Amino acid sequence: MEEKIKEAARILAESKHIVAFTGAGMSAESGIPPFRGEGGIWNKYDPASLDIEYYYRYTQQSWSIIREVFYKYFSSSVVKPNPGHEILAKWEKEGRLDCVITQNIDDLHKVAGSSTVYEFHGNMSRFVCSKCGAKFPAQSLKLTEKPPVCPDCGGLLKPDFIFFGEGIPLDAYNGSVEAAQKCDAFVIIGTSGQVSPANMIPSIAKQHGAKIIEINMEPSTYTKHISDIFIQGKAGEVLPKIDEEIKDKR
Numbered sequence: 001m002e003e004k005i006k007e008a009a010r011i012l013a014e015s016k017h018i019v020a021f022t023g024a025g026m027s028a029e030s031g032i033p034p035f036r037g038e039g040g041i042w043n044k045y046d047p048a049s050l051d052i053e054y055y056y057r058y059t060q061q062s063w064s065i066i067r068e069v070f071y072k073y074f075s076s077s078v079v080k081p082n083p084g085h086e087i088l089a090k091w092e093k094e095g096r097l098d099c100v101i102t103q104n105i106d107d108l109h110k111v112a113g114s115s116t117v118y119e120f121h122g123n124m125s126r127f128v129c130s131k132c133g134a135k136f137p138a139q140s141l142k143l144t145e146k147p148p149v150c151p152d153c154g155g156l157l158k159p160d161f162i163f164f165g166e167g168i169p170l171d172a173y174n175g176s177v178e179a180a181q182k183c184d185a186f187v188i189i190g191t192s193g194q195v196s197p198a199n200m201i202p203s204i205a206k207q208h209g210a211k212i213i214e215i216n217m218e219p220s221t222y223t224k225h226i227s228d229i230f231i232q233g234k235a236g237e238v239l240p241k242i243d244e245e246i247k248d249k250r
């Protein structure tokens with residue numbers, strides 16, 4: 001592992017444009033459970049509650065689960081960024097990382113200080129009105145057992161993350177594709193690569209000549225196919241180690 005960390009650090013130190021692509025594993029050490037697999041949220045709850053048609057049709061049932069899972073379980077007052085999030089924010093401030101493309105909806109990259117974050121699946125810390133389109137920080141709303149309504153027009157509010165059956169936000173999609181095409185190093189962190197179309201972004205970087213560095217506890221769908229370096233370990237431990245190595249190369 002030490003050799004791989006050194007090699008990753010060498011590539012990153014020489015790169016002008018670095019992009020990070022993150023998934024649920026990035027936030028696991030912050031205490032946010034994955035959706036699938038052991039300890040996964042969907043072992044306990046029915047994922048249908050996150051279907052957009054279900055939300056509009058059976059709003060009360062859907063909202064009860066969403067509130068329980070997302071706004072009690074891992075609200076931002078409980079979870080905090082881990083050292084992995086902090087290193088990515090630091091690399092952006094140092095001018096070496098162009099952006100983070102994240103599939104996570106937990107806002108932890110921004111809380112850690114990253115500013116260019118393409119939220120491929122939206123962000124649970126905002127709500128959007130299904131009638132007038134106004135957006136509100138979750139913290140400004142009183143989230144009770146009743147489905148939340150828009151303070152401006154009274155329309156139904158929806159968490160501003162992507163439900164099943166909804167499209168990817170265009171600005172996040174376009175920004176991610178552009179960043180993947182431009183970068184010379186692309187770091188995949190904590191994602192199994194099973195969720196489409198997000199899972200196509202790393203291949204775009206590969207096709208455009210980027211070196212692919214992957215950090216994951218387990219091999220993923222990317223590992224054999226596109227990863228140049230696979231570092232098996234926890235994001236919150238591996239990223240600080242790479243950063244230490246980069247320091248020596250400055």
Ligand code: NAD
Nearest residue numbers: 023024025027028034103104105106190191192217234235
């Ligand atoms: P996934 O659950 O399919 O895969 C998670 C991956 O992270 C696995 O490959 C696992 O081996 C790895 N992993 C677990 N702990 C790790 C750690 N400490 N360090 C490094 N890797 C670790 O996740 P996915 O690919 O992101 O797809 C799940 C979908 O569910 C995404 O679309 C995402 O939007 C959503 N989701 C979001 C959150 C969140 O916002 N934090 C949490 C769960 C799921």
